[in-house]
Amino acid sequence: MTPETAYRTEEFQVNVGPQHPSTHGVFRMVLTMDGERVVDCEPHIGFLHRSMEKMAENRLYIQFLPMADRIDYLSSIFCTVAHCEAVEQLMEIDVPARAKYLRTIMMELCRIASHSIFFGVFALDLGAVTPFLYGFRERELTMDLLEMTTGQRMTFNYCRFGGVADDLPDSFFPTVEKFVKVFPARLDDYDRILNENEIFVARTKNVGTVEASRAINYGWTGPNLRASGVDFDLRRNRPYEAYGELGYEPVVLQNGDCYDRYRARILEMRSSHELIKKCVEGLPEGPVQAEKISKFPKVPAGEVYVRVASPRGDYGLYLLSEGADKPYRYKLRTPSFNNLSMIREMLLGVYLADIVPIFGSLDVILPDVDR
Amino acid sequence: MGVIARLPVYWEKLPGGGLVTTSVEKVLNWSRASSIWYMIFGLACCAIEMMAAGASRYDFDRYGMMFRATPRQSDMMFISGTITLKMAPRIRRLWEQLAEPRYVVAMGSCAISGGGFFYDAYSVLKGIDKIIPVDVYVPGCPPRPEALMHGCLKLQEKIKREGLVEAFGDFKEGQAEAERLAGRWILDRLAQR
Numbered sequence: 001m002t003p004e005t006a007y008r009t010e011e012f013q014v015n016v017g018p019q020h021p022s023t024h025g026v027f028r029m030v031l032t033m034d035g036e037r038v039v040d041c042e043p044h045i046g047f048l049h050r051s052m053e054k055m056a057e058n059r060l061y062i063q064f065l066p067m068a069d070r071i072d073y074l075s076s077i078f079c080t081v082a083h084c085e086a087v088e089q090l091m092e093i094d095v096p097a098r099a100k101y102l103r104t105i106m107m108e109l110c111r112i113a114s115h116s117i118f119f120g121v122f123a124l125d126l127g128a129v130t131p132f133l134y135g136f137r138e139r140e141l142t143m144d145l146l147e148m149t150t151g152q153r154m155t156f157n158y159c160r161f162g163g164v165a166d167d168l169p170d171s172f173f174p175t176v177e178k179f180v181k182v183f184p185a186r187l188d189d190y191d192r193i194l195n196e197n198e199i200f201v202a203r204t205k206n207v208g209t210v211e212a213s214r215a216i217n218y219g220w221t222g223p224n225l226r227a228s229g230v231d232f233d234l235r236r237n238r239p240y241e242a243y244g245e246l247g248y249e250p251v252v253l254q255n256g257d258c259y260d261r262y263r264a265r266i267l268e269m270r271s272s273h274e275l276i277k278k279c280v281e282g283l284p285e286g287p288v289q290a291e292k293i294s295k296f297p298k299v300p301a302g303e304v305y306v307r308v309a310s311p312r313g314d315y316g317l318y319l320l321s322e323g324a325d326k327p328y329r330y331k332l333r334t335p336s337f338n339n340l341s342m343i344r345e346m347l348l349g350v351y352l353a354d355i356v357p358i359f360g361s362l363d364v365i366l367p368d369v370d371r
Numbered sequence: 372m373g374v375i376a377r378l379p380v381y382w383e384k385l386p387g388g389g390l391v392t393t394s395v396e397k398v399l400n401w402s403r404a405s406s407i408w409y410m411i412f413g414l415a416c417c418a419i420e421m422m423a424a425g426a427s428r429y430d431f432d433r434y435g436m437m438f439r440a441t442p443r444q445s446d447m448m449f450i451s452g453t454i455t456l457k458m459a460p461r462i463r464r465l466w467e468q469l470a471e472p473r474y475v476v477a478m479g480s481c482a483i484s485g486g487g488f489f490y491d492a493y494s495v496l497k498g499i500d501k502i503i504p505v506d507v508y509v510p511g512c513p514p515r516p517e518a519l520m521h522g523c524l525k526l527q528e529k530i531k532r533e534g535l536v537e538a539f540g541d542f543k544e545g546q547a548e549a550e551r552l553a554g555r556w557i558l559d560r561l562a563q564r
Contacts, residue, residue: 018458019465021411021440025418026458047458048415051492058491067488073416073513117419120426136426154416154513367415 022125022356025366041347049370056330069155072368074114078310080159086306086319097284099163104242108272113142114311115265125360162290204258208358219338222313223264228256234309258361336368404530410445411438415452417479417513424516442468450482454496466503477505
C-alpha cells in the first residue's frame with residue numbers, strides 16, 4: 001500500500017440545524033466533511049420565512065408599524081424608524097428635534113441591548129457561561145429604560161409618523177444617569193473576562209478572516225464590515241435623525257477575523273454609551289410629535305429608499321407608493337441576509353470546531369434573513 | 372426535617388425514630404415537577420425572552436429548570452415563536468425525540484394561534500396545537516419572563532396532579548388525538564411538498 005492510498009479518507013456529510021443551539025435560531029447547513037475539514041457547505045434558509053414583505057402590502061401603514069418590530073426583534077426599533085422615515089419622506093413631514101433625539105436615544109439603547117446579547121451568546125457558543133449571564137445583566141438595564149419609555153420589553157412600537165408615541169417619563173432621567181455611570185465599568189468586566197482569555201483568543205484570532213475587498217463584494221455592512229478595515233458607517237457618512245449633530249466616529253478594526261468582529265461590537269457599545277450621554281445632555285425641549293398628522297395616512301405616490309444603521313448593518317427599506325393607504329411594494333434589504341451570504345465561502349477548508357465561532361461572529365438573526 | 376417537610380410524604384413520629392409513608396406517584400411527580408429540564412430551542416422573538424428568563428435577573432435555575440441542548444435529555448420544550456410550514460414537520464420530529472414524560476409550553480401568540488400578526492401569512496402554521504399536544508399556553512407577544520415563569524409554575528402544578536399513566540405519551544396522545552387528527556392533514560400535506 002502506498003502512503004496515498006493508506007491515508008485516503010472518505011468524504012461524509014454532517015447536518016447542522018435547523019435545531020442547533022449555535023445556529024441562533026433556525027438555520028440549516030449540510031456540510032461535506034473530509035475528516036475534520038469542511039469540503040463543502042450547503043446553507044438552507046427560510047425556516048422562519050413569515051412573508052413580511054407581502055403582508056406589508058395588505059396592511060395600512062399604521063397597521064404594519066408594530067409588525068415592523070418583529071422583522072429584526074433584537075433591534076426592533078430600527079425597523080420602525082426606517083418605516084416611519086420612509087413615510088415621512090414621502091409625505092414631507094418635518095419631525096420635531098426632540099422626537100429625533102428620543103429616537104436616537106432609543107436606537108442606541110437598543111443597540112447596546114443587541115450587542116450585549118451577542119456578547120453573551122457568542123461566548124456561550126464557545127463554552128463560556130459567565131459572559132452569558134453578564135450580557136443579559138446589562139441587557140436588563142437597557143430593557144428597564146426602554147420599558148419605562150415605550151411600555152414594552154422587546155417589541156417597542158414607539159415610533160409614529162412624524163414623531164414618537166410619548167415623551168420620556170420623569171423616572172427616566174435618574175435611571176439613565178445611573179445606567180450611564182455604571183455601564184463603562186461593566187464593559188471593563190467584559191474586557192477582563194474575554195480579551196485575554198487564552199481559549200477564547202485561540203478559537204477566534206485568525207479564524208474566519210475576511211479582507212476588505214471581499215467584504216465589500218458581498219455587501220457586508222455594520223460592525224462586520226468595519227472589523228475588516230472599511231471605514232463606513234451610516235451614522236457618520238449619511239447622518240439621519242440626530243446623528244448629524246452628535247458627531248460620531250465609527251470604530252474601525254483591521255484584521256477582519258472573528259476576534260475583531262467581536263471587538264468591534266464591544267467597542268461600539270462604548271461609543272453608543274457616549275452617544276446616549278450626549279443625547280441626554282443635549283436633549284432639546286419641544287413637542288415629540290409633528291402636528292396634524294393623520295393616523296391613517298394616504299401616502300403620496302412615489303418611491304423612497306431609507307437606510308438605517310442597525311446593529312447588524314445597513315437596514316434598507318425600499319417603499320413604492322401609488323397614493324393609497326397601503327404600500328404597493330415594500331422591499332427590505334436586511335443586513336443579516338448579506339452578512340450570511342458569504343457563509344459557504346468562509347467555511348470552506350476550516351475545521352468543524354471553527355464553524356461555531358465563524359457563524360456566531362457574524363451575528364446574524366434568522367428572521368432578519370428570512371423576513 | 373427541613374427537607375422532609377417539603378416532600379409529599381406523611382411523617383409519623385414513633386419512639387426511637389419515625390415512619391414515612393407516601394405513594395410512588397407523589398414522589399415521582401414531585402421530583403419531575405421540581406427538575407424540569409427544558410430544551411434550548413428558539414424559533415423567533417420569544418426565544419430571546421426565554422433566554423432572558425433563564426439568565427441573570429429571572430433565573431430559571433431557581434425552579435430546578437436547566438436548559439439542555441438536545442431533546443434526548445429534556446423533559447420540556449418551549450415553542451418559542453412563529454412556526455412556519457417549513458419548520459412544522461421538524462418540530463413534530465423534535466417533540467417525538469423528547470424523552471417521556473414530555474411537556475410542551477406554547478409561548479406567545481404565534482405558537483398559540485398563529486399570532487395577532489401572522490393570521491393571514493401564507494407560510495405560517497396557525498398554532499402549534501395543530502400538530503403536537505400542548506400542556507400550557509402562555510399568551511403575550513412576546514410574553515414577559517415573569518409570565519413565562521407563571522406558565523412554568525402552572526406546569527409544575529399540572530405535573531403534581533398527574534397519575535402514573537397520564538404522564539406518558541400514549542395517554543396524552545389519546546387525549547389530544549381529536550385535535551391532532553384535525554391537524555394531521557397539515558403534516559400530510561407538508562410531507563407531500
